[in-house]
Amino acid sequence: MNSQRRPVDHSLVKRFRQEVGDRLAHQRRLDQASGVPPMSGEDERQFARALIAQVLEEHARSEIGVGRTPPTAEEEEALAAGIHAALFGVGRLQPLLDDPDVENIDINGCDRVFVGYADGQEIMHDPVADSDEELIELIQILAAYSGLSSRPFDTANPQLDLRLPDGSRLSAVMDVTVRPALSIRRARLGKVFLSDLVGNGTLTPELGRFLTAAVAARKNIMIAGSTNAGKTTLLRALANEIPPHERLITVERALELGLDQFPELHPNAVAFEHRLPNAEGQGEITMAELVRRSLRMNPSRVIVGEVLGDEIVTMLNAMTQGNDGSLSTIHANSSMEVFNRIATYALQAEERLPIEATHMLIAGAIDFVVFIEKRNDYHRGGTLRRYASSVREVTGCDGRVLSSEVFAMAGDYLVPHAPISCADELAAHGYDPARGAWR
Template sequence: MVLRTAVRDINQALDDQITAETTPEQARDLIEAQVRTWISDQAGTGRYTLTAELESRLVYAVYNERFGLGSLQPLLEDPQIETIDVNGADQVWINYADGRKELAEPVADSDTQLVELIRRWGAYQGQTARDFSPAKPRLRLALPDGSRLTAMMTVTPRPVLSIRRHRMLDVDLDQLVEAGTLDIGLREFLRACVAARKDIVITGGMSAGKTTFARALAADFPPEERIVTVENEHELFLHTLPHRHADIVALEAREPNAEGIGGISVSDLVTDALRLNAKRIIVGEVLGPELVPMLVAMNTGGEGSLCTIHADSAREVFARMLILASSGGLTYPPGTLYRLAGMAVDFVVHLRHETFHHQGRPANVRYVSEVLEVLPPADTEEPATTPVYVPGPDGRAVPHTLPQCAADLEAIGFDPSYFGWEYQ
């Protein structure tokens, strides 16, 4: 708390010196000078032990308060942390990649100060400024490092904040093989699907790794292809990987202002994506009315596109589509929506996330459990499906049935021996 008080006092002294035009490099010089001034002022008071270490810590903390997430910034820089949950200023829960959960130090001196910090982050941390106030008590924000921040106030007894970190931004299918998410045969099958420009829907529950998997699939897109990503808040961050994607446009929805004006929805942006000459479109997460524009885009010009949908199994995705369409105000008859999905989607890849205990310690695992080929409806209203990969004894995907489009995959070089047998 003593350090936070010093950081607050130094920042107040900097308010007139650091403006919107000040670069981070210039700001660091100003911060270092103000910290030295503060240390000089404290000399002889006996309130602090003035050391070079204290000076370094103060510069780091003040800089983070201005350009990062304050006392949360060191947690964001820890590669082992997956989620941060703040239930009021003094209750901070940390979840680690190995399954551990620990209580951390407070992030603010009071709930009022916590709200002010969140308001500042909403204004400066994202691509577009987002309000956090009693009039708009919910905030969703993509942070510069790819983490996703969600905050609420007034609808809860105390302000709450959750951060979900994306630890694998620059990722490909080879790395997911190393992580145990899939095996080499499935990697080659999915690479063939991408090369053959098959449209893929990635499904899974919360924290199953859908966004990471979408990044890994996108890493196999030809680097010169024009890609447009569409998200409520940036999470894919493919536009920060120029060595993988040279021609990319990252679209982010915009919330309306307090008067309800100026909002731009994901649904609007999906329609715009085709007008931007996109060869492939990625919708980070389909949540409602953008479903039909995404399916239309896949069916009419965005071949080889990707999207993610929350679902508890691969087959559940079609029921989820109906729910998402109706919750988004769309009134398509089920048969019409199913026919569109059957014509637009080629494969559904389902991910699972499990936590278990090994040798007395918790552990997290994420893996592909199913791959369905999707076909137009036949005997029922729902799209026909072929179970290409099914859960094996340990739940992980194993080959089951050749897809009807097998010849397309073989034509672009897929080795049938990876599937376990020769194509007939």
């Protein structure tokens, strides 16, 4: 009869992580004292693997020495993976992030873990830490090493947003909730193209052709939708239609897009990230400042990851000053609501633009709004579905933005709905609206 594999002993993982970390730090100090150049990230990971093997071998000898059964080869492998994840990854969260079917992870304290899967199923998972304090420590480690600068997560800074090494987005809070809480939204589609979104049903083939031409024609596109509807994924896919010779500058609150991670697609890309103030309240670089700075960096296009505040006026001004082909996302409940949402953000900006002036600015800046929805029918026997449900073309301004819904839902399918005023420009880039059937 085969013996069953014992579950990973997380107390051992924690102990060995500390031990390997201490040995790693000792080696760094020795290298520095000897004038040896510091190890690269990959070299340090390889060295850590050797240290982990060494520590586990010492542990096995110790267990045999006191008459206990040492870990099996499988158990040692699991321990090694756990230690490495605790050092360089996300601890017990790593298996969830390694699972290609996991879509979202919501944690309400160390032992209240809810996992959403790509098919729409949601289940409760095992604890990811032994205590809330350990969970906070894990988040603090991630905050220290993710992003362009270390981000604090403590009583004085109880909110955190960052991009994990695999591209997933983490949002965490503490002290404003009874227990620390975090949500991770997986980046399941990293290098994604419009053809992929056509293939999985997010876009219709007709809309895929339209968007390809719109990007090539350097149209300014705003992607709208609710939280987790797929806005960032669509933004990545649109950006990946941009020719590689163009210089891209992305501006984000927390690095998410990762366009600079694919030099074969975007060899000339620069990622800007909002910098928070230090403990003395100094050193902050706001989104609006970064958008202004990006315009001085010779961009072919500026991509603002998500508009959430006063940077909207700066971005719209940039779109009207020759920076065509810009892309961005915004939270909204419909394609039509986008214009009022932008106007609301503009009222918060230091420019304090009145509604009418904002609508004039929108009309001169944005060419198309693409609205994307999410529907989870898992509990009714269906699955989780994301799909573009509306495309609106901005056609002018008469006190308020004038627009035409050029793609709209007909039953469960998105179809061409109205003529496109810039059809000739799109046709010059390969889009033939005559292939669609106007209603």
